[in-house]
Amino acid sequence: MKKAIFFLIPVCLSVMSCTKEKTDYEAEINMVVTEHYEFKEAAAINIDDYHISIEALNGTFYKGYNEIRLKISGANTNENINAPAVTFLPVMTNADGSRASCPHRYNLVYNADDKYFPGYAVFTGESGTNETWELYISFTINNQSHSVKQAITVQEQTNKNLNMTTFTGKDSEQYFIALVAPQKPKVAENELVAGIYKFNEPTSPPSGSFPDPSQFSYSEVSDYTLQLDPRMPEPSMGNHSSINNKDLTQQDDGLYHGVVNYTMTGNWTLNFIMLNQNGKILKGTEVPTDFTPGVEGVKSELYIDILF
Amino acid sequence: MVFGILFLGMNANAQNPQAQNDTAKVLEEVKVTALAKKKIQTEMKMAVSVDEFLASSDNISFIKRGAYAWEPLLNNMSTERSTITIDGMHVFGACTDKMDPITSYVESNNLSTIDIKSGQEGSLHGATVAGSIDLKRKSTPFTPEKKYSGAYQTGFEFNNKQFFNLGNLSYSSDKFVVDGSISFRKAGNYYDGNNNEVTHSQYNKFNTSVGLAYKTSPFSAVRVDAIFDKANNVGFPALPMDLWLSRALITSASYKQLFQHGLIRVWDTKVYYNAVEHYMDDTKRPENLVHMDMPGWSTTYGLVSRANLKRGDYSAEIQLNAYNNLSIAEMRMYPQDRSKRTMFAYSWPWVTTKFTSLAMNNSWDISENSRLNLGGSLGYNYNRSKYVEFNWIFHPGTPQEKSRVLPGLHASYQLTVKQFDFSAGAGYGHRAPSVSEGYGYYIYNSFDRYDYIGNPDLKNEISYEANASAGFKNEKMGIEAKANYFYIQNYIIGRILSLGSPMNYQSVGVKGYTSLNHARIFNIALNANYNILQHLHWKGMLTYARATDDKDGNLPFIRPLSYQTSLHFMYKKFGIQTSLNGDFTQRNFSPEYGEDQTPAYMILNVSANYSFNIKNCKIVLQAGAENLLNEYYSTYADWGNIPRMGRNIFTSLKFSF
Ligand SMILES: [Cu+2]
DSSP states (O other): OHHHHHHHHHHHHHHHSOSSOOOOHHHHHHTTOOOOOOEEEEEEEEETTEEEEEEEETTOEESEEEEEEEEEEETTOOOBOOOSSEEEEEEEEETTSOEEOOSBOOEEOOBTTTTBEEEEEEEOSOOSSSEEEEEEEEEEETTEEEEEEEEEOEEOOOOGGGOEEEEEOTTSOEEEEEEEEOSSOOSSEEEEEEEEEEEEOOSSOOOSSSOOGGGGEEEEOOSOEEEEEEEOOSGGGTTOBOSSOEEEEEOTTSSEEEEEEOSSSSEEEEEEEEEOTTSOEEEOOOOOOSOOTTSOOOOOSEEEEEEO | OHHHHHHHHHHTTOSOHHHHHHHHHHHHHHHHHOOEEOSSOOSSOSSOOHHHHHHTSTTEEEEBSSSSOOEEEETTBOGGGEEEEETTEEOOOOOTTOOOOGGGGSOGGGEEEEEEEEGGGGGGGSOOSSEEEEEEEOOOOOOSSOEEEEEEEEEEETTTTEEEEEEEEEEEOSSEEEEEEEEEEEEOOEEOTTSOEESSOOEEEEEEEEEEEEEEETTEEEEEEEEEEEEEEEOOTTSSOEEEEEEEEEEEEEEEEEOSSSSEEEEEEEEEEEEEEEEEEOTTOTTOSSEEEOEEEEEEEEEEEEEEEEETTEEEEEEEEEEEEEEEEEEEEEOSSTTSOOEEEEEEEEEEEEEEEEEEEEEEEEETTEEEEEEEEEEEEEEEETTTHHHHHHSTTOOSEEEEEEEEEEEEEEEEETTEEEEEEEEEEEEOOOHHHHHOOSEEETTTTEEEEOOTTOOOEEEEEEEEEEEEEOSSEEEEEEEEEEEEEEEEEEEEOSSOOOOSTTOOEEEEEEEEEEEEEEEEEEEEEEEEETTEEEEEEEEEEEEEETTSOBOSSOOOSEEEEEEEEEETTEEEEEEEEEEOOOOSOOGGGTOOOOOOEEEEEEEEEEEEEETTEEEEEEEEEESTTOOOOOOTTBGGGOOOOOOEEEEEEEEEO
């Protein structure tokens, strides 16, 4: 009897093990998406007696939206100092020598609680042979102004959930939409955050020494609406969509917040229609809502693809 | 009856004759309250599958998705509404598409009986609405002398080239019993009544079981049991996918104690563990442009402890059930460009169910010819969805955990007046939604072609039930009429959601499980038998059911007026049987739930057998034909109107000693 039981146990154990392994759901999402939540130094500049440190997530500037934290300290102290009139300007130089910037916060205001200057930059391209990026920073301490420029490297954003798009609206203005959150979506209700920016056409030719900020002016658009229709573009998914999504509207942080529901992992297209403060469509088209298995989903003329 | 048999064996050795009488009486009581089917064979066929055997019962019907693993409907209600157990153990299928009802994990040669109880009488094993089906395993009693017994059965069925081999062997002694069984079945595609091949209807099944019992004292014994079942390459012609592999391991260890004196006569406690895995396969269907993996796992462990009580005219059964089940089902879709990222979701997002219930059935013999039964159960059901974010898509903010209290009550009165007997009863009970009904996520139902979404906030389904029967019996004949009526509040069913778009390639929309205000189900069955001559017997059965929703619309999968009638003639060692069965036209079908009208059909079957002995070995030879007239038909419950099997000639041979 006892022998029989001892014989049975290993037999049981061997048939108990599963034929196919269960999916590790957390690892499944991590496979495509790496989430960064630590700010590290991405650029460091020494000027006169001061040290400037610019921090970004993962210590890297990526194409798309980058939240930055600028810190100024005395060269020999680690104490962060407040300074009035800090300006921040990213400039991109093309192979032909032409220059442009990208959406960014120009005048930085010190955050006394966290002891840094918060800002952002929406880099529109990656550094390469045709494109180089520099940061122009200036600040004034003790009535003495300091200016410096620093070359940086903008890397490719591999996380498609932080994609961006650039387009010209029906009002002939140049717009930028950059995804800010979620970095790592879930099969769930996700808060979708995006920045919407426009380029302010200069009204007068450049003046003074380079750079003339009036030539590189961008602003966060106010009170626009970004209508959302998420769909899975894959033909096999037949234009599958989700429910309970909310259009993006501007909140106090200047960014646009809405809700997107992802019903499964994979490729999704965020189809948008952008309306101005008067409800006029500036860009985007309605997408078909029928279930069309075997046919690739039709996209709006304004869309961003994501993947998780 | 498992412990009944074991019990008798131990009893043969009991020293106290008084105890012997009493315990035998206890057994009788148990037998009377159980409406058990006796032997796993029908009159027509001795080598039946578990499904075929169940089909001969008047309150069981089937949803058929192919030739294998039929879903048993009890009182015309689907498996969510009944508790299906193996020796009281809860086992849950791992398939979101119901390809694996529990009945598919046993085999006829490791079962002794199937115990079917209707309505709340079945609440002993757990909360139920429709009733309970308990599959009782074979267990050989202890014998004073060492004894071997066994059987081997083989056969061939011509229509689908099914070849089967079933063997079982037992050894028993005063202290020790071993039971073992093994079976193989292999079948190809079957042919319908127009002689067309029904593709994807093949199956392969392997099943083995072992049981060891050891008598620890004259009044106590321990027993360990295991069943291993494996089905692979099983076609489901009515579904867009097949089964690649399904495996189940069902184990238990039990301890039984008999008492010579006092109120408690038997106490039997069992711990169990079972694991089921299920992998579907859609690669053999060219119509699927998309390939999808749909693995499922279901693991359950639990405890069942029961006691039989008896004092004077009073007897009772008390049963404690507790189990924990984890159900997981995944969907992984492959894009056309295989190098691209696959798409993933859970159809069962790691759903845990914990259930505990305490149930009791009491009976009093009020007089020589009347008895009152009174029973009740109180259950506690807890669910937790690990990846609740999947449920939040359709039910934002729904709690991750949900507890329910599930009470049940029933009463009945039986009266015997001369050759007549009557009974009347009533019941009340709750059930919790199943894993799919509560937490299912885009489960594709190929019957109505909708994707189904569970709702964790569904209310308990509450059943109010009444039943009655009347019968007459003498040596020559018997006739019995039985009827029951269920009024079910918060009846759970899928309703079209205007929002959301389907996920599965072949679906047309999304349905969410919702509660109807109520539904009503009425079943009636008429059984009769007549002994025309000493060796010529006639039997007949007529059943009818009617079920409506709260708007008086028809519910789906309700059996139309149907009949079975058979003649059985014996002459010396020969036996000849013929039977006729069929359904009338389905008049009350439900287009709303994807049904169309099924026409009437009638099937004629015949078989003959010859039995003889060689030494101690009994040999039976049988040959016969099902659907002799090769009728082309499908029944009201054939998923997607797939045609049933045409003429099937079967042969079998059985040795037993
Ligand atoms: Cu399945």
